[in-house]
Amino acid sequence: MSTLLETNDLTVEFREGGLGALLNPASARVTHAVNGVTLSIVPGETMGLVGESGCGKSTLGRAMLRLVDAKSGKVQFDGTDLTALDPARLLGFRRRAQMIFQDPFAALNPRLTIGDTLAEVFRVHRLCPSGEVAEKVADLMQSVGLSPDLASRRPAALSGGQCQRVGIARALAVGPELLIADEAVSALDVSIQAQILNLLTQLCAERHLALIFISHDLGVIRHLCRRVAVMYLGRIVEEGPTETVFSSPRHPYTEALLASIPRMAPDGSLPPPRLLGEPPSATRLPAGCAFNPRCAKAFDACRAGAPPAHRRDGPVRVACHLYTDDKLATHRPFAAGDH
Numbered sequence: 457m458s459t460l461l462e463t464n465d466l467t468v469e470f471r472e473g474g475l476g477a478l479l480n481p482a483s484a485r486v487t488h489a490v491n492g493v494t495l496s497i498v499p500g501e502t503m504g505l506v507g508e509s510g511c512g513k514s515t516l517g518r519a520m521l522r523l524v525d526a527k528s529g530k531v532q533f534d535g536t537d538l539t540a541l542d543p544a545r546l547l548g549f550r551r552r553a554q555m556i557f558q559d560p561f562a563a564l565n566p567r568l569t570i571g572d573t574l575a576e577v578f579r580v581h582r583l584c585p586s587g588e589v590a591e592k593v594a595d596l597m598q599s600v601g602l603s604p605d606l607a608s609r610r611p612a613a614l615s616g617g618q619c620q621r622v623g624i625a626r627a628l629a630v631g632p633e634l635l636i637a638d639e640a641v642s643a644l645d646v647s648i649q650a651q652i653l654n655l656l657t658q659l660c661a662e663r664h665l666a667l668i669f670i671s672h673d674l675g676v677i678r679h680l681c682r683r684v685a686v687m688y689l690g691r692i693v694e695e696g697p698t699e700t701v702f703s704s705p706r707h708p709y710t711e712a713l714l715a716s717i718p719r720m721a722p723d724g725s726l727p728p729p730r731l732l733g734e735p736p737s738a739t740r741l742p743a744g745c746a747f748n749p750r751c752a753k754a755f756d757a758c759r760a761g762a763p764p765a766h767r768r769d770g771p772v773r774v775a776c777h778l779y780t781d782d783k784l785a786t787h788r789p790f791a792a793g794d795h
């Protein structure tokens with residue numbers, strides 16, 4: 457199947473330092489938010505993007521939609537290089553890929569009614585004659601489980617779950633082929649989270665939508681996504697079918713992340729966390745593999761150089777020095793101390 461969205465060696469940096477940094481670029485404080493990401497998604501596919509806070513998930517999602525500019529690398533949507541699009545053609549692309557945000561209240565204009573918020577999308581993108589907008593808005597509201605009676609209300613009169621349904625409706629209005637949902641349920645109560653996840657599953661299936669679902673929550677990713685990409689300090693360290701990655705993680709970071717899900721022992725105690733401390737700052741990346749200072753399996757090569765990003769082990773892609781060609785060629789599973 458042809459690729460819908462593809463990033464190629466994508467890098468995003470944030471430079472800070474005020475006037476001093478403008479006069480002397482070498483003095484700028486540079487955050488390496490996305491560091492050479494190559495990833496693709498096909499039409500109708502659901503992919504989870506998971507990793508600790510600050511690892512670059514949101515920035516990657518935003519760069520995929522050109523809401524933030526890349527420093528280098530490419531983003532291609534259906535064969536078109538987004539990094540080279542002028543503003544007029546970018547507006548056309550915005551119909552095909554949309555974002556859903558974490559905070560449903562903040563994402564809506566508090567002064568506009570729900571009906572006006574949705575009607576604005578039909579008008580800006582000239583999606584239908586103005587006489588049909590009210591009917592389209594009512595249909596759209598029903599498709600996300602909102603009564604059209606709520607059209608006259610403002611966001612403050614809605615619950616968090618209802619606001620997120622409006623956010624989803626606004627994204628769907630333009631008939632996109634790809635949704636990027638950035639922590640779209642993490643601000644909601646658990647019972648409401650399940651309803652919104654079910655809605656997203658249903659909409660993706662009905663409309664053959666591709667979904668990139670950004671989340672800290674491994675349980676949610678497992679429930680929702682066929683494929684998962686695990687991110688650490690700006691890089692994808694492992695990527696593959698969700699069930700394969702979750703049942704036999706290759707990368708020590710994925711392994712530690714999965715082992716960090718709190719599970720109570722029969723005696724009521726909690727096992728010690730497997731992932732200790734915070735990730736290093738994205739302004740000062742460690743030499744070699746970025747995970748090496750926290751990796752229990754690190755050895756000399758991990759400190760000497762970054763691992764190749766595209767090594768395949770069956771259906772899984774892994775960026776780790778433990779997966780050298782000779783180990784993969786002989787199908788020798790690694791173990792601690794097996795270097």
Ligand SMILES: Nc1ncnc2c1ncn2[C@@H]1O[C@H](COP(=O)(O)OP(=O)(O)OP(=O)(O)O)[C@@H](O)[C@H]1O
Binds near residue numbers: 511
């Ligand atoms: N506009 C910005 N200006 C400067 N630095 C930024 C900006 N946006 C993000 N960053 C930095 O880029 C890095 C990646 O941030 P990002 O928000 O993409 O991570 P994340 O994995 O989505 O985190 P979270 O799960 O907490 O949302 C962080 O170090 C963050 O502080």
